[in-house]
Amino acid sequence: MDGNGIISLSATAVAMGSLGVSWIQARTVRTHNRKSVRPHLQMRQVKNYGDRTTGLQVINVGLGPALITGTTVTLDGRPIGQWNKGTYETLAADWPAAPSMYALFDGIAFPQGACQYLIHLDEYDDAAHAWFWELICRRLSIVINYESFYGGENLRASPPPI
Structure with a gap:
């Protein structure tokens, strides 16, 4: 092999190495970008917050918006449906206050x-309203399924046990 062949092989090796480093760097940047906008929903039961408000609260403490993909409501361990007006009206019909x-x-x-x-x-x-505190702490569970705008994470938020 002459000098031109060695130079050609060396240039090809350097180019292939550069391509590999670029590919790894691009993948790392994509992973970082996905994580930098990842939402994180937390739920908590709040008693007498602010004035006298008490209820079940959801907060997005993550770095990006959460895209809701579904909700599941259970009452006393029995599945009821999704968290929407119809489910709420069905549940609230038996409550002392709305x-x-x-x-x-x-x-x-x-x-x-x-x-x-x-x-x-x-x-x-x-x-x-002791019945309401018992309801949101022990009887009613609302599970929220969500993901980031990148999709595919299948994240879930549910109230903490008290």
Whole structure:
């Protein structure tokens, strides 16, 4: 092999190495970008927040918007349906008072930093509304399935046990 062949082989090896490094770097940047906008929904039961509001709250503490892909409601361990107005009206028909609610629909975006009550009473009183606190802490479960706009993560948020 003469000098030109060695130079050609060396140039090809350097080019292939550069291509490999570029591919690895591009993959790392894509992974970083996906994680840098990943949402993280947390749910919590709030008692007497602010004035006298008590309820079940969802917060997006992640770095990007959460795309809602579905919800599941159970009452006393029995599946009821999705968290929408119809399910709420069915459940609330048996309650002593009608709390306010916020429905979640498939395909809506829950913005980064957003904080929203899914169900709440504005004028909560321990004596009059003990049934409501028991409901949101032990009986009612709303599970939210979501993902980032990149998709495919199949993330889930549910109320913590109390």
